[in-house]
Amino acid sequence: MTDNVQGVNSVDIAVAILNYIASHHGCARASAIASGCGLSKSRLHKYLVSLSRTGMLRQDENGQYCLGETLIKLADAVPGNQDVITLVNPVLCDFRDRMNYSTGVAIPTSEGLVLRHYHRSFKNVDIDFLDNTPVPLDASAAGLIFMSYGVYPSPSVEERVQIERVRQQGYAVRYKPTHGIPGAQSIACPIRDSHGTLVAIGVTMGFFENDDEIYRVAQELKSALSQIRL
Template identity: 55%
Template sequence: MTETSQGVNSVDIAVGILTFVARYDGQARAIDIANGCNLSKSRLHKYLISLCRTGMLSQNEKGIYSLGATLHQLSGNGSGESDPISKLNDVLTAFRDKFNYSTGVVVSTGEGLILKHYNRSFRNVDIDFLPNTPVPLHHSAAGQIFMGFTDHPQDDQHASLIAQIRLQGFAVRYQPTHGIPGAQSIACPLLDNKEKLIAIAVTMGFFCTEDIPQIAVQLMNTVGSLSR
């Protein structure tokens, strides 16, 4: 019998569960995990308990399972640090847990801006997004940040707004989009030590207009903690 055939089946199953959650952009429901990993709900439940207890997974109040702190620590690079986008998502998850606002990480790809990570709030009524949802450039706070902190061509119509965003360090989309009444978003940049844009931090939801400046400052302070 070869060494590879003498492995522990439960370890294989646990790794399969973690891999499945990672493929769902780090967040998945138990029913989806059970179906995707071909496990009964009762059998999966035992694995989820152990994986959450060891910090490999975490579960929020809505029953969504996410990759846990222990797994993020183990997946760090040789210096013991995780990549900046993962670190940004970690602090935005903590922001969500503290203030109960949905958060996300927007990145630029060859096909445009996408919402790479999304951390839903625990509110009964909020917005849900699928992984890798496209983000409109001209109708989003994240798009305004992208235009303000990159060499993206600017037209005269947006020049004054972009200048203001660069000065204040954040952008706000006040008007609803895609038929979501009252939904707003706030975004700020994550920059490297050469002031190059790495990713865009976003918080979104149904905000009171008078609360937006304070929320924006809280978001910028959260992102700024990564450089301290």
């Protein structure tokens, strides 16, 4: 086998590893990656070392391999992505300033969601997220929006009920704390282009006093994001 062919094969394997991790919400254990990609653990290790060294992957505190900063920066360079963020961020910052609730913008990828930017409220007690944090599809308001407006194959019966409710009200709410997510509740609304395609998700989060406050904040967020023209 020539060096050129070996090089092409190596790229194919590296991309397969990245795609596998992306399809599992941005993080996976080495044993699962090896099984899913049909690689021996020793061969996989060489790729994980190389991808981690270049910033394409990072290892979290639980030993899982997650999509890294370099990969996220490359995604940011895709034409159109930054334009959406540039338009949405000022709207979310203004909402944060008016309502004093933290906000963020999540970007759908081919396999999941990433919280691209987070704008913390001015309250003494609040939660913090790092930019480019992976967002779980099955345990977040943004994930419900993605399921309802994005490309989400074969939803279950329960998920179809949730999707219909979200589409009717135009927003999603995460009421209960979920493992791995701080205890604050969150509200998310879709941001769609002129063709109706989901391009981003606006999120606000905080410690809401009651259902009336959740409804009020959700309507304010819908109204703010409806002013964006893409």
